[in-house]
Amino acid sequence: MSEKPFKITSSTEFEPDVVPQSLMRASIHGGNIVKRSIMRRLRGSPPSPVSVKSIAKPFISLTGKLVTQPDTLILAQMRLVRDSSRFGWGLLTSGLRNKPLDVAEPEPGDGRFRDQAWSEAMAFNVIKQAYLLSNRWIMDTVNDVRGLDNHTRRKLRFFTGQMTDALAPSNFILSNPEVLRATIQSRGKNLLRGLANLLRDMDEGEGPMPFRMSDPDAFKVGENLATTPGDVIYQNDLMQLIQYRPTTETVHRRPLLVIPPWINKYYILDLGEKKSFIRYWVEHGHTVFVVSWINPGPELAHKTFEDYMLEGPIAAMDAIEQATGERELNTVGYCIGGTLLGCTLAWLAAREDNRVKSATFLNSLMDFSEVGDLEAFIDETPSANSRKPWKSRAVLRGPQWRRPSTC
Helix, strand or coil: CCCCCCCCCCCCCCCHHHHHHHHHHHHHHHHHHHHHHHHHHHHCCCCCCCCCHHHHHHHHHHHEEEEEHHHHHHHHHHHHHHHCCCCCCCCHHHHHHCCCCCCCCCCCCCCCCCCCCHHHHHHHHHHHHHHHHHHHHHHHHHHHHHCCCCCHHHHHHHHHHHHHHHHCCHHHHCCCHHHHHHHHHHHHHHHHHHHHHHHHHHHHHCCCCCCCCCCCCCCCCCCCCCCCCEEEEECCCCCCEEEEECCCCCCCCEEEEEEEECCCHHHECCCCCCCEEEHHHHHHHCEEEEECCCCCCCCCCCCHHHHHHHHHHHHHHHHHHHHHCCCCEEEEECCCHHHHHHHHHHHHHCCCCCCCCEEEEEECCCCCCCCCCHHHHHCCCCCCCCCCCCCCCCCCCCCCCCCCCCC
8 A cells, every 4th residue: 555644634723613603503403303393294294206116116126037037146146256356355465565456446527536545545445445346246236137128227227326326435424534634624613514504404495305405695696696787678477588788889680599498597697797608698799688487386387388489489589579670590598498499490490480590509408218317207106296186386486587596
């Protein structure tokens, strides 16, 4: 192994009031969680987004196939013996040669083990290698089982991967060198802060998965989000159309229509002055129009995908022609907005309407025959509540048109 030890850098200044403050917040939120838990049990727990049956079904199929395939089990056992031998021999030789153990490498793009301590410190290096070998053996065994249809195999790989990823050593305090280093530097302040955040999310969150994915106070419309000046020139039941004010002496003849997704809306294209795609287009002489989708409530439950096309891009194109006098235009579709734009272009082509002269698609899916990991949730029993009549719980809160949301 390498002579380099697992180093701890100099400790940061410790704030003596952080510990009692964090413990106080934790106790307050902990008490609230207990009360909320009791009330939820009295009212009935909310349904899980994925049913247990949907998760268990592919594993039952896997078990049934393995029972009839002793050769697959034998090959899996032989592979396990081989990997164990490689691990043991590698551990012995690495100790004799004073080099890191290197019998398995993370997959490309796996950033969980980038810290040098995973290779330079013997304990963490051994933990990492053992995990990688075990994870690879489990996934290879799932892949070797014959007779499974593609949908079942994809669900098996997805849910198995979720479980093995959850058991990764990087997810535990004592086996993660980065977390240990931060804990020693802050004298445990990071753990107390994390505990307070966890309890806060569980106390204030709604639904079966209440954990926050971002800081709800990090963005403010008009300050560091949606800062490009513009005006609403048209609206209907589903959207408002924003026209951005020009910043150049001359502009291109054809205006530019942007179709964003329904979830994060156009905000992702206008993240402050230095990260704004919309501002970039405006500063380069484009007359930019963006669809701002409404947050739908129960009153819009009757609207269909066709309505979103007719009252979205088609209505926006008619409004742009009326505002600018130009029938021809360029378009940009982002995410599911690009999918809607693709459908719109096909609809226009069938009517020999050639007003759209160019279409740019950003992160848009057109062929839904291969949807990736999302297919694991597309099933005849996707939800524990799938047999119950659906009722919308959507509620419009605050300004309908400029309320930021996340994917």
